[in-house]
Amino acid sequence: MSSSDSLTADAVLDATGLNCPEPVMLLHNKVRDLAAGGLLKVIATDPSTRRDIPKFCMFLGHELIEQQEQAGTYLYWIRKKADA
Template sequence: MNVTIDKSLDASGLLCPEPVMMLHKIMREAVSGNVIEVIATDPSTVRDIPKFCLFLGHELIEQKQADTHYFYYIRKS
């Protein structure tokens, strides 16, 4: 992946619904085209963050897992 990350959200240790609520706040503050990196440990984010992006029209550029951490790269619409 070769994109510039404009904002990063570390939601490690937080459980549903906190990671998505925090992502929603950061998205409101971001400008269109910004790329947001989300780091989470809650397995429910695998379901919740892609649905969040689909529902609000943001682009989920990449989603990956490394050990107990989940990484998401989202471009704001």
């Protein structure tokens, strides 16, 4: 059992079939609507998200809790930073 099994997302962003830069653009909008400290699950099929999503989180101060790959699908759990 992986740690992601116990993660309950407050919102899910399904970016399946979308290619760079669309998944990160959608992620940016989705995170903005999320409450501070909220957990977002991202589902993507674009391999470039493995680079782009961690960079996005680091740049904006969000926490990438978990990252998985399952048969060409990339899963991310992102905790929105608490408002300063």
